[in-house]
Amino acid sequence: MSRPIPTGPEGFTPTGTISSSTDRRRVVFATVVGTTVEWYDFFLYASAAGLVFGQLFFAPAGEGFAQILSFITVGISFLFRPLGAFLAGHLGDTYGRRLVLMLTLILMGVATTLVGLLPTYQAIGIAAPILLIVLRILQGISAGGEWGGAVLMAVEHAPKTRRSLFGASPQLGVPLGLLLASGMLGLMAVIAPGDAFLEWGWRIPFLLSFVLILIGHYVRRRVEESPVFLELADRKEQTRMPIVQLFRKHALLVIIAAFVFAGNNAVGYMTTGGYIQRYATDPAGPVGLPTAEVLGAVTISAVSWLVFTWIAGWAGDRLGRRNTYIIGWIAQLVGVVLLFPLVNTGSIGMLTLGLVVLTAGLGFTYGPQAALYAELFPASIRFSGVSISYALGAILGGAFAPTIAQALVQQTGSTDSVTWYLAGMTVLGLLATLLLRDRSGIPLGPDHEELQARSPIYGASKA
Template identity: 40%
Template sequence: MNKNRVLLASLSGSVIEWYDFYLYGTATGLVFSTLFFSGQDPSIALLLAFATFGIGYAARPIGSIIFGHFGDRIGRKATLMWTLIGMGGSSFLIGLLPTYNQVGLLAPILLVVLRLIQGISLGGEWGGAVLLATESAPKGRRGLYGSVPQLGVPLGLVAGSFSLTLIAYLTTDAQFLAWGWRIPFLFSAVLIVLALWIRGGIEETSAFQKQKESGEIAKVPIVETFRNHRKSLFHVIGLKIGDGFFNVFLMSFVLVYTTTYLGYSNEIALTALTIGCATMIITIPVVGYISDFIGRKVIYISGLVLMFLLAIPYFFMIEQGATWLYYMQAAMLGIIWAAIFATQGTLFSELFPAKVRYTGLSFGYQMAAAIVGFGPMLWTTMVDSFGPSHWVFGGFMMGGLTLSLVLSLFVPNTKNVSQYEESIEKFKKDNSLQI
């Protein structure tokens, strides 16, 4: 199987899925709070809009169970085709939705339904995209290959935020709210057709083919995951929560935080976010490559420590002016969090055997995502009560990071696993003293 085609298939679908998911996140504060919750007080409207954003996160564990089941039973490739259709179709339909002024309460109800479909689809996409890459990786290059689908996050976010920014520059405020915001959502249809064509030309991963040929297919993957791999599952959930809260802030809520509460313009806030994502595009594959030599765990812990130490300085610096916002977004998002994220897919997937790998990887990650996805609702309440306090927000982030740091000490160093299908329990026993 052509390795480059596999990586392109993994990356293309990931880019589109995250384009759709974060396009919604970017539009939440800028569009949806105004057009779909216009019958409410502005603060309540913003809170309700972010509740729909959080619903997408809450739906992701459901998608991980559904698509994880089929991914572990019928294959990675077929499952990933359906996740693309679900995400792209729902995003396209969001672009056609009537507003609150046109149909009343039906508008936010339809928005919530389509957001749920988005979340369910993404719940199955991320884990499958990671496995498509890592299960096809040459020996000694799993870290590099596993980092490639992670590029979908910055590329998708940049594409989503850039498309809205471009339309905003080309239209008046009235035109943007009337019809301009719809164009990036409708464009999802074109991207999905392209990604389906790319994925249609690849084969099933060798790891799943071997599993199928051996007849060792889990009857109910989620049940077997809880029965035999609970420890690994809870490791994934705990490890993701710490950086997950900061990630949601850095890639979504920062737009509202800086524009609504710190007085930045939309252009400056979006530019700073784009700078951070552009830096990630360089950082992620470099760190993925390095992880094949020094190990995923060392990089992961180092990233968590740096993020912990810079939590309060980050919020303090962005209060000082535009230049510091650019610097801190590039450092925290583009370098430190990117280093953590580059290793996550590979590290987490290495904790599960092939027969439940899709389910275990996806469910653990998406459970954590469901928890951190409601961060914007918490932060909206916090900022109303305490203002944009660097002590309050920095302390909140440090709390989550502490949980991940503690759990990271008990996760095995997976660098020296020679066979991806090898029993992780045997590896833990042989390497229990390694960092």
């Protein structure tokens, strides 16, 4: 087992300059708020796809196929995440992390607000689903660029012994975004139940995004640029073609890192992709629970996911990123095996328990990801490396997980096939993790590019 690589004195940033506790708190707060807004928008769409979009935008396709089409629109956005990652990686490695965070926040918020104003198929015909898909694509481009900038701002500002914990701050935006999205939809399901929710209630959470953009924009404007990028810029050492350099020297590493995330993402998208919400509320299905109750259960699981993600960030600094991941994969496999047997009891309490158990593994395979990814790539191409690995992992994992689950159940008539699918993705994530050395504590600044460029893959040359 590899040991963490030692670095300089405690309290110093990767560039060797002291970062004040005030600056660090501001960065943590900004990354949490910004990513929460981003993922609120992204998950709000996915939840609505499971609850209402099939009926409102794809009804002519027939009840069963309309729902599959609705879930496909969730997955389509993932296909455009690499485009967002490529654009953001180039901009982030060339012009800075902060600029990318501002652009992605605005793009995501505008697209989400416009979904809330979009006429349905009944009002404008085929133009409605086409416009819906266009807006979802814009969300995908934004999501592809957002994550890399947020995690690098957090990790590159962090003291060397707390990178995993600091890196967990943007990761908290995922469960917080899910909590906020499910909570808002659940509230509207109570305020505007039945037909009212279908007619106008679902739109209110989308329109709220405009207010959240303003809040997120204000918070992110007050954050200083990453010290690693500032030193690169001061030395004029930014890579002119970072993506070309990334794939020329680190293509295999990108693929392995993508599979690490894919194992988490496929399982996470059972709720963030709206599948459990649809499966558990379908009146023609085996469960048939009320929408408000299911959304409440998802909201509770988002809280537990948040807690386990934070604990995993803390554990990543003490146990190492790799060991924390291994614990997470084992816990996630247990959660996958228990999920559908508990959901299929038809009890809201058992459904909640199944989702909460699942979040233990999800948190432990997500909390240390920011630090793990940041320590894999050299400073000059780091934004491109983490963003593209993340985007490819999202395609391999969560992109069509709800669609695959829906198709498997319709084909086999049982959720056992979904369990096998999710278990397989979990094992794949574990195997990818085992291929990587733990590089906890490796210097992140441009002075150590030669060390950072050595392959962290077991069996590959370290030279």
